[in-house]
Amino acid sequence: MNDVKGAPTISRAAAMLSCIALLAGCAAAPSRDDPFEPMNRAAYAVHEVVDGNIVKPIAQAYVDYAPRLVQKGISNFFGNIDDLFSFINGVLQNKPEKAGHDLGRVITNTGFGLLGLIDIASEAGIPKGNEDFGQTFGYWGIPQGPYLFIPLLGPTTVRDGTGWVIRAYTTPIGYIPDVPTRNILWGIGYLNERAQALQAESILDQASLDRYTFLRRAYLQRRQYLVFDGAPPPPKDDDE
Amino acid sequence: MTIHAISIEAPVKRKGAMRALAGVRTAAGVLLLALAIPALAQEAPDALVKRVSQEALQIIKTDPKVQAGDQARIRDLIETKLTPHFDIDRMTALAAGRAYRSATPEQKKRLGEEFKTLLIRTYSSALNQYRDQTIDYKPLRMDPAATDTIVRTEVIRSGQPPVQIDYSMGKTPDGWKAYDVIVGGVSLVTNYRDEFTQQVQAGGVDGLIKSLAAKNAGGAAK
Numbered sequence: 104m105n106d107v108k109g110a111p112t113i114s115r116a117a118a119m120l121s122c123i124a125l126l127a128g129c130a131a132a133p134s135r136d137d138p139f140e141p142m143n144r145a146a147y148a149v150h151e152v153v154d155g156n157i158v159k160p161i162a163q164a165y166v167d168y169a170p171r172l173v174q175k176g177i178s179n180f181f182g183n184i185d186d187l188f189s190f191i192n193g194v195l196q197n198k199p200e201k202a203g204h205d206l207g208r209v210i211t212n213t214g215f216g217l218l219g220l221i222d223i224a225s226e227a228g229i230p231k232g233n234e235d236f237g238q239t240f241g242y243w244g245i246p247q248g249p250y251l252f253i254p255l256l257g258p259t260t261v262r263d264g265t266g267w268v269i270r271a272y273t274t275p276i277g278y279i280p281d282v283p284t285r286n287i288l289w290g291i292g293y294l295n296e297r298a299q300a301l302q303a304e305s306i307l308d309q310a311s312l313d314r315y316t317f318l319r320r321a322y323l324q325r326r327q328y329l330v331f332d333g334a335p336p337p338p339k340d341d342d343e
Numbered sequence: 344m345t346i347h348a349i350s351i352e353a354p355v356k357r358k359g360a361m362r363a364l365a366g367v368r369t370a371a372g373v374l375l376l377a378l379a380i381p382a383l384a385q386e387a388p389d390a391l392v393k394r395v396s397q398e399a400l401q402i403i404k405t406d407p408k409v410q411a412g413d414q415a416r417i418r419d420l421i422e423t424k425l426t427p428h429f430d431i432d433r434m435t436a437l438a439a440g441r442a443y444r445s446a447t448p449e450q451k452k453r454l455g456e457e458f459k460t461l462l463i464r465t466y467s468s469a470l471n472q473y474r475d476q477t478i479d480y481k482p483l484r485m486d487p488a489a490t491d492t493i494v495r496t497e498v499i500r501s502g503q504p505p506v507q508i509d510y511s512m513g514k515t516p517d518g519w520k521a522y523d524v525i526v527g528g529v530s531l532v533t534n535y536r537d538e539f540t541q542q543v544q545a546g547g548v549d550g551l552i553k554s555l556a557a558k559n560a561g562g563a564a565k
Contacts, residue, residue: 182503233504302472310465310531312538312554320537321529328528333507335528 136250136323143252147315150254158255162297174298176220181295183212183219185233188270192234196242205232233329236266241330250319257300258322388512388519389483391428392494396478399424421463430513430520431459437522438535442543442551450548457555462531464559476500478508490514 134140166174186208193202208224208231216223225231240262241247248261259267271277276292279285311317327335386394399420403409408416435455436443443451481495491513498506511523523532542551 231504306465306469306472309468310461310534312542312558316537316541317534320534324529324533325527333528 136247137319138249139251143250144315146252146254150252150257153254158297159301162294162301165294166298166301177291177295178299179212179216179222180219181292182222182231183209183216184274184276186212186224186231187275188236189232189234192236192239193232195239196234198234201232201234204229205234235263236269237263237326238266238330240266241326247323247326250323252315252319258318260323260326263326386518387483388485388492388510389480389494391519392496392510392512392521393480395425395428396496400478418463421466425466426459426463428518428520429462430515430522431455431462433513433520433522434458434462434532437532439539439543439548439551440536442539442548446548450552453552454548454555457552457559458535460559461555479505492519 137143186205190202190205190209193199193205208229211224211227211229212219212222215221237260245262247263251259251261251264253259253264256267276285276288279288307314307317307321402420402424406416406420409420432451432455435451435458438458439446439454443454446454476498479497479499481497483492483494485492491511494510494512496508496510498508500506506527507525508527509525510521511525512519512521523530525531539551542554546553
């Protein structure tokens with residue numbers, strides 16, 4: 104059944120990891136947010152090698168050589184799917200105005216923008232939301248759980264990773280009956296995501312003393328901020 | 344005779360032109376200073392953020408050296424235009440936390456210097472990447488007697504959600520100064536706190552200074 108929907112094997116691995124992490128719970132640990140730091144650092148080291156030698160150069164070549172218009176179209180196409188999930192999660196969080204904007208964007212861009220290749224809605228001034236399942240769980244009061252680093256997928260938490268798995272199994276891409284088309288779209292979607300992270304990554308490289316630590320804190324801060332729609336409660340200061 | 348006169352006159356003219364140019368430059372400098380001093384003392388925090396970031400963006404968009412990616416020029420721009428408006432000591436104290444309070448004055452000074460360089464280099468690369476964006480400045484609601492506030496701005500990107508950039512600002516004898524920048528919910532100071540704690544645990548304050556210095560000398564992150 105999984106294969107019918109076409110979620111990649113890696114999402115199954117992530118799901119298993121999430122389950123293991125949930126079972127382990129909040130055992131006494133070196134860091135409150137990152138009890139599995141040794142495992143995560145090992146995963147990060149693997150990621151650095153594979154990503155740095157294969158994925159990143161491909162993403163960089165894509166940004167440097169693919170025509171701007173092609174890149175824009177691809178980014179819009181997958182952005183349209185993001186909007187669909189933002190709509191669903193806006194509804195799940197009872198945010199009718201945001202959800203309305205996102206639904207309007209999906210209808211406009213799918214119907215009049217060649218299945219999302221052209222972002223007409225942005226030109227019409229409809230604001231783009233960015234709700235996702237992880238944020239919905241956070242909005243419902245579910246704690247983030249342990250931090251996880253998944254090779255090739257990047258930083259996440261048990262909560263966000265679970266949301267990611269749900270999305271991987273429900274995204275419209277997974278329902279495309281033609282297997283080669285579906286797989287190509289998975290690939291392009293991944294490349295698009297990776298390419299979009301290049302800018303932030305170069306700043307991270309410049310800013311950090313230890314990339315793993317810097318990325319972890321940046322990710323957790325960013326997610327906390329998104330869950331609270333830009334107004335997170337002040338962080339607890341354990342230093343005082 | 345005429346030839347002679349010309350050959351003498353020409354350099355004189357050039358000198359005169361240069362002197363006039365120098366005069367204009369001095370006058371412009373004085374004018375800038377005159378504008379800058381009261382601005383530093385009295386300017387409201389939101390007006391300050393707007394003026395400084397607009398000036399910086401203007402230079403980024405028009406200066407050919409900056410556009411060519413001349414890192415030295417970009418750093419110089421940030422050093423003269425931006426860092427005077429940041430409270431580096433306060434940022435260092437916040438990022439280093441407990442370790443800062445027990446550090447010697449010499450350590451504090453070196454830590455502040457190294458941290459400043461790292462921040463400047465980080466802004467250099469960030470500015471260079473986001474130069475084509477427009478910034479929306481949010482109106483500031485603030486008690487006139489307040490000594491601490493947050494100035495909110497938003498970077499507008501077409502087809503993507505906007506990015507909030509907030510500046511935590513405190514009032515100092517030299518005017519309002521930022522002591523934290525929060526980009527899309529990511530506080531720089533909070534982020535560095537984890538990094539600094541880790542370095543201090545491994546090698547004390549001197550270890551942290553050493554890591555910062557190594558990073559600034561061009562060493563890659565681990």
